[in-house]
Amino acid sequence: xxxxxxxxxxxxxxxxxxxxxxxxxxxxxxxxxxxxxxxxxxxxxxxxxxxxxxxxxxxxxxxxxxxxxxxxxxxxxxxxxxxxxxxxxxxxxxxxxxxxxxxxxxxxxxxxxxx
Amino acid sequence: xxxxxxxxxxxxxxxxxxxxxxxxxxxxxxxxxxxxxxxxxxxxxxxxxxxxxxxxxxxxxxxxxxxxxxxxxxxxxxxxxxxxxxxxxxxxxxxxxxxxxxxxxxxxxxxx
Numbered sequence: 001x002x003x004x005x006x007x008x009x010x011x012x013x014x015x016x017x018x019x020x021x022x023x024x025x026x027x028x029x030x031x032x033x034x035x036x037x038x039x040x041x042x043x044x045x046x047x048x049x050x051x052x053x054x055x056x057x058x059x060x061x062x063x064x065x066x067x068x069x070x071x072x073x074x075x076x077x078x079x080x081x082x083x084x085x086x087x088x089x090x091x092x093x094x095x096x097x098x099x100x101x102x103x104x105x106x107x108x109x110x111x112x113x114x115x
Numbered sequence: 116x117x118x119x120x121x122x123x124x125x126x127x128x129x130x131x132x133x134x135x136x137x138x139x140x141x142x143x144x145x146x147x148x149x150x151x152x153x154x155x156x157x158x159x160x161x162x163x164x165x166x167x168x169x170x171x172x173x174x175x176x177x178x179x180x181x182x183x184x185x186x187x188x189x190x191x192x193x194x195x196x197x198x199x200x201x202x203x204x205x206x207x208x209x210x211x212x213x214x215x216x217x218x219x220x221x222x223x224x225x226x227x
Contacts, residue, residue, distance in 0.1 A: 004158075031213060043159070043205060043217040056212040091158060098213045101147055101166060106159040 002026040004107035006092050012113045013082055021077045021110045023092030032075045033093040033104060034067065036060070043091065049075065082114045117142050119206050121218035128196050129226045136191040136221050138206030147209035148189040150180055153220075154202045162204075165189060176200070201225045 163174025
């Protein structure tokens with residue numbers, strides 16, 4: 001069964017450093033998402049992406065964050081200058097159609113630790 | 116504002132007992148509702164979803180959920196819990212733009 005994959009599974013970085021989290025969505029999917037889950041808290045939406053542009057972003061998704069689909073398979077989340085509060089599990093998801101009416105398939109997550 | 120509330124942070128049930136996890140939502144239009152399960156160290160797996168039609172939906176692993184518009188609820192049920200069901204369960208509503216709004220999650224423990 002096709003699945004969403006994410007790399008790395010765990011990333012440790014120093015505050016102020018840039019990190020890139022990578023995702024390979026399911027191949028025929030058109031809609032892509034990033035969510036995050038701070039330890040002990042709910043899963044929060046960050047951004048949705050369709051047709052090579054951001055469809056919607058949350059208040060969390062400020063200028064420090066960016067997303068890109070650099071080729072036909074990868075979908076990346078970049079954090080330019082990491083803060084301690086960026087430590088969280090980051091989930092990528094994809095769906096074939098509009099995620100409100102279609103199932104979003106989630107990857108296993110990347111645990112980001114900012115020191 | 117759109118929101119999802121899962122009133123129970125942690126529930127413990129005995130293996131073989133029935134289970135009901137509560138979920139209440141706040142959404143102006145017809146809600147699209149989901150239940151996901153997260154096992155330790157794993158991503159989120161879809162258990163079931165409600166888009167329209169029959170208000171009782173069946174999912175994987177023997178789970179079902181009932182949509183009750185009058186109560187703004189979408190409770191998850193299972194008649195007989197197995198030890199492997201121990202995990203965290205998230206209820207979510209899909210908004211107009213496609214994003215999912217999640218509840219706080221309910222952690223399920225299963226006693227032998």
